Amino acid sequence: MDWSGIFAFSIPPLETLVRGTVMYWLLFLLFRFVVRRDVGSMGIADILLIVIVADAAQNGMAGDGKSVSDAALLVSTLVAWNMALDRVAFHFPWMRRFVDPEKIMLIRNGRKLRGNMRRQSITDEELEAKYRQQGIECIEDVKALYLEADGNVSVIKRK
Structure with a gap:
């Protein structure tokens, strides 16, 4: 077995x-600003998009990397960026607004x-389903509904 081929960096x-x-x-920028924020669920198209993006991004990230060390460093880099964003967003409100979209009122x-x-591409049917799931029969009984x-x-x- 070639231990150096497994653990030595190939790039x-x-x-x-x-x-x-x-x-x-x-x-991050693609999913934060371009991909539609759904109404609390993931559909088949969303899952398919994630799988395709992961496959397409893999070559861009790994390049010619073939060793365990290459993969470990790559995964560590991605996790480190994710943790860094979470930590910075926790400590700085301006960064939190960049990392996490604001809640949006859909019913007032x-x-x-x-x-x-319209901006969130939410249909009447999707919206009505969401307040019915909360046990509310008609829209007049909703004081406010937010997409988080x-x-x-x-x-x-309403009281």
């Missing part, structure tokens, strides 16, 4: 760090906010 470690960093930020005092729905940063929905009932 320069700095190249792996740069590739991992570039792909992390490209994917029983009325749909069509502009916000994580894609879930928060509902405040």
Whole structure:
């Protein structure tokens, strides 16, 4: 068995760090600003997109890397960027606004906010399903409904 082939770097470690960093930020920006934030669920198309993006990004990140060390360094780079973003966002509100999308009000005092729905590509049917899941029968009983940063929905009932 060729132990050096398994554990020795097959490409320069700095190249792996740069590739991992570039792909992390490209994917972060793509998913943060381009990919639609869903209404609390993942569909088949969303899962397919993630699988395809992962496969497409793999070559850009790994290059000619073939060893365990190359893969370990690449994974460590991606995890480090993720942890760094979380930590910076925790300590600095301006960064939190960049990392996490703001909540968006979709219903106010029983009325749909069509502009916000349109910007988030949320249909009437999706919105109605969300307040029904909270046990609310009609929109007039909703004081406020928000699409949260994580894609879930928060509902405040009228008294």
